[in-house]
Amino acid sequence: EVQVVESGGGLVQPGGSLKLSCAASGFTFSGSAMHWVRQASGKGLEWVGRIRSKANSYATAYAASVNGRFTISRDDSKNTAYLQMNSLKTEDTAVYYCARQQGDYPDYWGQGTLVTVSS
Amino acid sequence: EIVLTQSPATLSLSPGERATLSCRASQSISNYLAWYQQKPGQAPRLLIYDASNRATGIPARFSGSGSGTDFTLTISSLEPEDFAVYYCQQRSNWPLTFGGGTKVEI
Secondary structure, three states: OOEEEEEOOEEEOOOOOEEEEEEEEOOOHHHOOEEEEEEOOOOOEEEEEEEOOHHHOOOEEEOOOOEOOEEEEEEHHHOEEEEEEOOOOHHHOEEEEEEEEEOOEEEEEOOOEEEEEOO | OOOEEEEOOEEEOOOOOOEEEEEEEOOOOOOOEEEEEEOOOOOOEEEEEOOOEEOOOOOOOEEEEEEOOEEEEEEOOOOHHHOOEEEEEEOOOOOOEEOOOEEEEO
């Protein structure tokens, strides 16, 4: 069974940093691209970024709103992807979802982890 | 950035009725469109990919159509569990973008 579990969310002050984790199981993690998508309370979905597999040079792509502040990485030995978030702003407050890519789309999503940026 | 506009924002229907949801792209995206369902407090669930292909385990009452700029998600006969928010998403151009969602309510 495919499973994706996010962790690491919490309360952080504006300008602070936080690192989210995404633990995967039930599929060949090392061969899969992984996405991060966020959702502010009561709002729609916003794509954050993606990391490809080793075969694709671990290439990353980011939304303009987070480019230069957020970094996606992965550790295939731990079947885990990460989202390092720096210089956080209040508008980054959201539930952050991790999702496996299958056939060029995020298909299996975790339940999300809440990040709150507030003083 | 490709903008996806979903309509209507809210669709009020009864179980057993047919639901027709629309997604319009700001430029042609070929058939590179997916549909997701999201229920309160849950993660999105992939329903349709490449405009018309049902994802694994998705019931046949869900169907997608369209290409270019205009796309439709049809639920042929609403079941109680289908009342949710539906999002379209394009993968034609970076960044990936989502529509604003359509809420299907009773």
